[in-house]
Amino acid sequence: MKKLLVLLAILSPIPAFSMHIMEGFLPAFWSMFWSVVYLPIFILGFRKIKQLLVEKPELKLLLALATAFAFVLSALKLPSVSGSCSHPTGVGLGALLFGPWVMSVIGVLVLLFQVLLLAHGGITTLGANAFSMAFIGPVFTWLIFSLANKLGMNKKVAVFLAVFVGNMATYICTSAQLAFAHPDVINGVTTAFYKFVSIFGLTQIPIAIIEGLLTVLVLNLLSDHVPMRFDFLSQYKKRS
Amino acid sequence: MTNKTSNLLLIGAIILIVVLTLYFFPNAEFMGADGLAEDYITESQPDYKPWFSNIWEPPSGEIESLLFSLQAAIGTGIVAYVIGYYKGKKKAV
Numbered sequence: 001m002k003k004l005l006v007l008l009a010i011l012s013p014i015p016a017f018s019m020h021i022m023e024g025f026l027p028a029f030w031s032m033f034w035s036v037v038y039l040p041i042f043i044l045g046f047r048k049i050k051q052l053l054v055e056k057p058e059l060k061l062l063l064a065l066a067t068a069f070a071f072v073l074s075a076l077k078l079p080s081v082s083g084s085c086s087h088p089t090g091v092g093l094g095a096l097l098f099g100p101w102v103m104s105v106i107g108v109l110v111l112l113f114q115v116l117l118l119a120h121g122g123i124t125t126l127g128a129n130a131f132s133m134a135f136i137g138p139v140f141t142w143l144i145f146s147l148a149n150k151l152g153m154n155k156k157v158a159v160f161l162a163v164f165v166g167n168m169a170t171y172i173c174t175s176a177q178l179a180f181a182h183p184d185v186i187n188g189v190t191t192a193f194y195k196f197v198s199i200f201g202l203t204q205i206p207i208a209i210i211e212g213l214l215t216v217l218v219l220n221l222l223s224d225h226v227p228m229r230f231d232f233l234s235q236y237k238k239r240s
Numbered sequence: 241m242t243n244k245t246s247n248l249l250l251i252g253a254i255i256l257i258v259v260l261t262l263y264f265f266p267n268a269e270f271m272g273a274d275g276l277a278e279d280y281i282t283e284s285q286p287d288y289k290p291w292f293s294n295i296w297e298p299p300s301g302e303i304e305s306l307l308f309s310l311q312a313a314i315g316t317g318i319v320a321y322v323i324g325y326y327k328g329k330k331k332a333v
């Protein structure tokens with residue numbers, strides 16, 4: 001019976017959650033665990049932002065833009081091929097402009113807004129959600145871009161890939177967090193992980209694509225007008 | 241390819257993805273709810289009960305739409321402002 005349910009779950013177009021674990025759906029232990037794990041990341045991010053604003057105060061506007069971009073994208077419910085909707089994260093842009101550590105703070109801001117005003121995600125799941133969305137996602141985005149860059153890939157393609165992978169990495173991380181917290185009763189964590197990934201995976205793909213395209217779009221607009229001295233952007237323009 | 245062409249293509253691609261999705265799946269519910277992820281967990285672990293509930297929930301779908309729209313609008317406003325600022329600054333130089 002269980003197998004049938006799982007099969008039905010995988011095959012039917014189940015509405016996807018938008019990569020955030022809902023309030024109360026991480027048992028207390030895991031809630032604490034991820035919060036504790038995330039705290040040092042947040043503190044580090046906070047310090048980095050402070051340092052950044054002291055050294056280069058002209059970056060304030062771009063920081064605001066990266067935050068605003070994350071806000072916009074998190075608010076977009078996009079229809080997907082699985083027959084449901086999901087949200088992109090929008091943290092890719094900031095991760096590329098400023099590096100992943102800065103996003104650890106910005107991501108939390110977006111998450112808090114959504115928790116408090118939209119009942120989206122949760123306070124008990126804030127640490128876990130932040131870990132996936134504000135840390136893992138940006139880190140992968142940053143890594144993939146650096147790699148693609150080293151390989152001499154066209155900058156715009158590199159950005160697209162980096163953001164796409166970052167988005168998928170976020171949701172895979174969330175699936176893992178859910179699998180640890182809700183292992184399959186018979187077969188344990190791995191089975192649960194595959195179930196979560198397969199159920200929600202298809203939904204995320206077009207969303208991640210759209211996020212990649214939007215990020216390239218905004219970077220194009222920025223690189224046209226923002227002065228060259230902003231490291232990432234000047235690099236971006238040089239070999240697009 | 242200039243940035244302008246590239247941008248138009250990007251916008252076109254995004255619209256295309258969304259439109260095609262809606263076109264090929266006219267009967268899908270497109271529920272965004274986190275609700276069915278909850279259902280999935282409760283199916284596989286019927287004893288699990290969420291131990292904390294949201295501090296506040298929007299009283300209706302309409303209010304929720306309002307808040308999402310506000311979030312997107314304010315964010316877009318800031319993005320547009322910053323881009324415009326730099327564009328203007330460049331022109332002034």
